[in-house]
Amino acid sequence: MRWRYGTVEGIRGGWNGCQELTVNTEARQGEDALQVKALAYTKLVGQAQVGDRLLLNCNAIAKGLGTGGYAMVVANVDRLPADPENVGHIVKARYTPMQAMTLAVDEDDSPYREAVESCDSLDGMPVVVADLHSALAPILAGITATRPGTRVAYIMTDGGSLPSWFSKSLDQLSDWIEVVITAGQCFGGELEATNVHNALIAAKVVSEADIAIVAQGPGNLGTGTRWGFSGTAAGEAINAAAVLSGRPVASLRISEGDARERHQGISHHSMTAYGKVALAGADVPVPAELPKEWEAKIRAQLAQLPQRHRQIQINTDGLVEEMEKLPVRLSTMGRGLDRDRGYFVAAAAAGRHAAHLLNG
Structure with a gap:
């Protein structure tokens, strides 16, 4: 320190x-x-x-x-805040100087404990999983463009920021998201959960969401090594959604503007998380519109994904226009829609596919 x-x-x-x-x-x-x-x-x-x-x-x-x-x-130092009232017993950011007490949906004192404990299936609820926090807004745009009025829960995992408050996007997207659920060590959502599994259950039985989006908060950790990045949790979230009888949807991290070779075309983060960490099958939406410069590479990378995944081509008409309506500035690694269109279109396509699942 x-x-x-x-x-x-x-x-x-x-x-x-x-x-x-x-x-x-x-x-x-x-x-x-x-x-x-x-x-x-x-x-x-x-x-x-x-x-x-x-x-x-x-x-x-x-x-x-x-x-x-x-x-x-x-x-x-001079003006300590008042002690909080009616806090729960679950500690987040545990054993650090800033550990915080929260009331989690799955603890004894929670009014939602019984509902969470009695649920053993998501009944096919679509669960869109993404590597980066910046995918959240375009995924929402894809859902809204396809099925307006859909109730969406965002489940924030602890690979990046621990407090959900750090995200300006969550504040700006409050009208687009039914509930924010902070899982694992992160905290600050309208609902708290011990892990992703119970966060998914809470999305269904507490917030009555139609679709859940799972992604880490801002501040992705990457070391440039094959396994050394926080986005491996995306593969684990696919497994959690599948074991709870949800419908996992794997949002691809595609880039046409990243100068780093490991992220060009389909990022190695997606290839590792979905190709090696995710042991359950997922729907993999593939935008009909792919970056021309990288299309051949992307097709070759898609061929390397395990056959347990279902690759589905998604029409992208109207998605850019819907993203331009968002109340947030689209940005990934400092690049906006004009510099990395492929990234945002791929995320929006995942949202569109999830909405299609609800439409049957």
């Missing part, structure tokens, strides 16, 4: 669960004082005011991180 004290210089803004601050740090160990952008999770540390003295974790500042490039507020 790179600890620093700082004083709030200004309030930059915020969104649901987050407050963005300008903070002047105090010099330490020969380091000059800095002015930094800081993020406070208000449900953990309360609302800050100008002049408050804060304790900060400045790891991201020192490393120059992108998505998570904030000084994180650990505590408001």
Whole structure:
């Protein structure tokens, strides 16, 4: 940890669960004082005011991180928030200094415990699984373009951000998502679950969703090695959906704009997660519109996927127009629709296919 004290210089803004601050740090160990952008999770540390003295974790500042490039507020030194009331017994971010108590749908005190415990089947509910958080918005666009009014639950897994509040997209897409369920070590959703299995069950019996989308929060971890990336959880989510008698839909991570060879065409993340980690069969929607430069490579990669998966060609008419209506700025690894159209179209195609499943 790179600890620093700082004083709030200004309030930059915020969104649901987050407050963005300008903070002047105090010099330490020969380091000059800095002015930094800081993020406070208000449900953990309360609302800050100008002049408050804060304790900060400045790891991201020192490393120059992108998505998570904030000084994180650990505590408001002078004004601690009130103790929460009626919290549950499930600890998220366990055994860290920021561990948080939550009321999970599957614990004894939950009003949903009995419903969750008595459900042993998703009854064919489509479950769209994606590698990156940036796929969430286009998947929603594909669903809405095909079947308006569909009730969608988003299940956030803990491969990226642990607090769901970090995602501005979730705040902006609140009218498009029926419920956010945070599973595993992540927290902050309208519903909390111990794992993806019970999160899927909660999506069905608590929120009465028609479709569930499973993807990690912002901040994908990748090392460039065959197995060293957080998206392997996408394959595990396919297995969870299948064992609960859902209908797994594998959203392909396709890129025409990534300079890294391992992500060109179909990313090695999709090839590994769906080709090796997912032991159950899934529907694999393939956009009828593929990036021309990479079409031959993509066809060759699709031929390498196991035969247990069902590849289904999806008409993409109208999907770009629907994505352009979204209240969020489409972006993956800093690239928008104009620079990586194939990525967003592939995700939207997965959403369209899930909606088709509901239409029979």
